[in-house]
Amino acid sequence: MAPNIIDLLWEQAIDKKQELAFAGLVLIVTTLAISWFNQNVSSSPPLPPGPIGLPLVGSFPFLGPNLHHVFTDMANRYGPIFKLYLGSKLHVVVNSAELAKVVTGEQDESFANRDPHTAGLAASYNASDVAWAPNNANWRNLRKVLVQEVLSRVNLEASQSYRRHEVRKTVKTVYDNLGTTVDINEISFSTVLRVLTNIVWGKGLVQGSKFTNLNDEIRKVVSGVVEIAEGLNISDFFPALAPFDLQGVKRKMDDQMKGFDRIFEKTIEERTLQNPGVLKSGNGEHQQGKKDLLQILLELKDQSTGPSITMTQLKAIVVDMYLGGTDATSAMVEWAMTEILRNKSVMKKVQDELAETVGLNNIVEESHLPQLKYLDAVFKETFRLHPPLPFLLPRAPNKTCIVGGYTVPKGSTIFLNVWAIQRDPKYWEKPSEFIPERFLNNEGLEKWDYSGTNPKFFPFGSGRRRCPGIPLGEKMMMHILASLLHSFDWSLPEGEEYDLSDKFGIAMKKRKPLMVIPSKRLRDENLYK
Numbered sequence: 001m002a003p004n005i006i007d008l009l010w011e012q013a014i015d016k017k018q019e020l021a022f023a024g025l026v027l028i029v030t031t032l033a034i035s036w037f038n039q040n041v042s043s044s045p046p047l048p049p050g051p052i053g054l055p056l057v058g059s060f061p062f063l064g065p066n067l068h069h070v071f072t073d074m075a076n077r078y079g080p081i082f083k084l085y086l087g088s089k090l091h092v093v094v095n096s097a098e099l100a101k102v103v104t105g106e107q108d109e110s111f112a113n114r115d116p117h118t119a120g121l122a123a124s125y126n127a128s129d130v131a132w133a134p135n136n137a138n139w140r141n142l143r144k145v146l147v148q149e150v151l152s153r154v155n156l157e158a159s160q161s162y163r164r165h166e167v168r169k170t171v172k173t174v175y176d177n178l179g180t181t182v183d184i185n186e187i188s189f190s191t192v193l194r195v196l197t198n199i200v201w202g203k204g205l206v207q208g209s210k211f212t213n214l215n216d217e218i219r220k221v222v223s224g225v226v227e228i229a230e231g232l233n234i235s236d237f238f239p240a241l242a243p244f245d246l247q248g249v250k251r252k253m254d255d256q257m258k259g260f261d262r263i264f265e266k267t268i269e270e271r272t273l274q275n276p277g278v279l280k281s282g283n284g285e286h287q288q289g290k291k292d293l294l295q296i297l298l299e300l301k302d303q304s305t306g307p308s309i310t311m312t313q314l315k316a317i318v319v320d321m322y323l324g325g326t327d328a329t330s331a332m333v334e335w336a337m338t339e340i341l342r343n344k345s346v347m348k349k350v351q352d353e354l355a356e357t358v359g360l361n362n363i364v365e366e367s368h369l370p371q372l373k374y375l376d377a378v379f380k381e382t383f384r385l386h387p388p389l390p391f392l393l394p395r396a397p398n399k400t401c402i403v404g405g406y407t408v409p410k411g412s413t414i415f416l417n418v419w420a421i422q423r424d425p426k427y428w429e430k431p432s433e434f435i436p437e438r439f440l441n442n443e444g445l446e447k448w449d450y451s452g453t454n455p456k457f458f459p460f461g462s463g464r465r466r467c468p469g470i471p472l473g474e475k476m477m478m479h480i481l482a483s484l485l486h487s488f489d490w491s492l493p494e495g496e497e498y499d500l501s502d503k504f505g506i507a508m509k510k511r512k513p514l515m516v517i518p519s520k521r522l523r524d525e526n527l528y529k
């Protein structure tokens, strides 16, 4: 009897079910086999150890606000390298000098990449700057412009008079406020900001400008950018959500950057009025040290020979200088001052050195700074205990790498935990004590500088991505602090105590600002004018 249509359909349905069941079985067996193979036979090592975390959110609920403390506790539990998921993103934290050397030395080429978060991207004109650009020819060209054209030795020497002028102005302001409380971070921040503004836009423009509140305008934008960047943005941990900009981080940052654009437009317009030829293409023969940064960069724009940069890159470099230079430098002056004031013997040695090198009938000049060996050691010890970027700027390898016997997948976010390394009792005797003397012995294997070549001490980073602003940052912080300590004695307001608690952020600052009272130290009043 011929099968009826119902029977035929029924048989086909049973066949389909069997096919599906079989396909499902194959899938499960294959997945189990791959997983078993990966764990037992695969040649690629496992991911680093670390907390399992919760589905979807990973380890988010277990983190406190002071990430450097949390990660250092985790390093004690999981070892020199550990992983954790924050949202859907894999993060790897490196906590030993040995492995930091692998990441920034042997495998620096792969790890010299960044994975900018939403705020970083928006504040850098989409990674058109030095700090967030990926490791490629474009980034190398920009970094070369910054190091060789903008921050060259000749240019730094030429801008010495700006630094002198602004530091003297700060000393005078403090003198006018003798006996009242002074916020050390605030006065250092505004000194550095004014120095950078002079270096970038030129004194002529700053002083003679119709745009008289240039520093105030820039400060507003810089503070706005830092505030937005310091907020937690969920989209950074769930990249699939990024296009929705749920917290409006991109929109707010874009608004801040419009403020920067307006400053640029006005100042370039003003510069063009002062010197109509300046916007024409450069001929590559600009004289270093004779021009401010804006002019150097404008001449490099569209240059036909040698390195050239676009207008967007020009703006992005200037933003890098303000963001890289202001917060970290002023935070360091504040930390160093706090440590000196609470360690009486250190204070005595610093003041003795200043009296001997500079004299009490004189003011601190930049030429004195290389002779202030003890103050230099004080700064290094301050950097050891309070590195302003406790994880540097995050890296992201452009290929899967093996570090310390573990697989570090391409694109994961890498934190180099310099905070933990610089306090690790394995490398440092009495690690939590403030002992500048440990940096006075500067010979042989223990060579202490900021170049990042010693993997136990690299507060400015290490390898290709190391901070290019070291010479300028060092000059500014040394000059400011030496002048404040040479010109004034300082005391705490009645009933206050020195406080060392810190606050994680774009630059790690003191939780409670250092507010101290200056009194006159030099006899000659003219030294304050």
Ligand code: HEM
Binding pocket: 130, 131, 132, 143, 320, 321, 322, 324, 325, 326, 328, 329, 332, 388, 389, 392, 393, 394, 459, 460, 461, 462, 463, 464, 465, 466, 467, 468, 469, 470, 472, 473, 474, 477
């Ligand atoms: C005390 C002051 C400063 C400290 C502590 C500091 C620290 C750092 C650190 C830790 C990094 C990341 C390095 C890495 O990822 O390995 C960095 C990068 C950077 N810094 Fe600084 N910095 C300071 C001052 C400055 C100044 C004055 C400038 C510019 C004038 C500057 C511009 C930059 C730039 C552009 C980068 C990105 C470099 C790159 O990715 O290629 N910094 N800085």
